[in-house]
Amino acid sequence: MTKLAEQFRQGADQALESLVEGWRELSARASGALTRFLPAPASARASPSNTTAPQDEAALPFGGWAFMAADVFDDSDKVIVRIEAPGMRREDFHIELQGDILTVWGEKRSDRELGRGRYSMVQCAYGRFRRDVALPVWVKAEDTKASYRDGVLRIELPKAEEARAIRIAVKAT
DSSP, X not given: OOHHHHXXXXXXXXXXXXXXXXXXXXXXXXXXXXXXXXXXXXXXXXXXTOOSXXXXXXXXXXXXXXXXXXXXXXXXXXXXXXXXXXXOOGGGEXXXXXXXXXXXXXXXXXXXOOSSOOOSOOOSOOEEEEEEEEOSSXXXXXXXXXXXXXXXXXXXXXXXXXXXXXXXXXXXX
């Protein structure tokens, strides 16, 4: 192999490795925010009392993955988790805390437009979802509060005593 061909191969290998590393980094950063939405069970779609769910899920050509933006704010005595979830009701959410993992799951139902037309684009996510959020510290599960307003689910988790920082004075001896 000529020297020029060897240099070209090394350059191509380095470019490929850099590209692969970039995709790994992007995947690692985005994986926590991407949420899989699954279609509602057929029984829920066909229920006469369920007027907001479409009778034919195939009419909505949504791919199933969506971005549920979340913020985790850590201050001296609590952790606040905010998840953007527009178009839902507070009854649609279920929240569970196991150790330092906060899990939010529920179902977002579609308000399908009625008429003779068809969707040419659907970017909103519908169906059942689950989002796990790793908390930075241990919290008191029994004192956790959740509220939903203006499309944002806000969960306030007081820190456990052992997770709170304490200031220790240094004394002269």
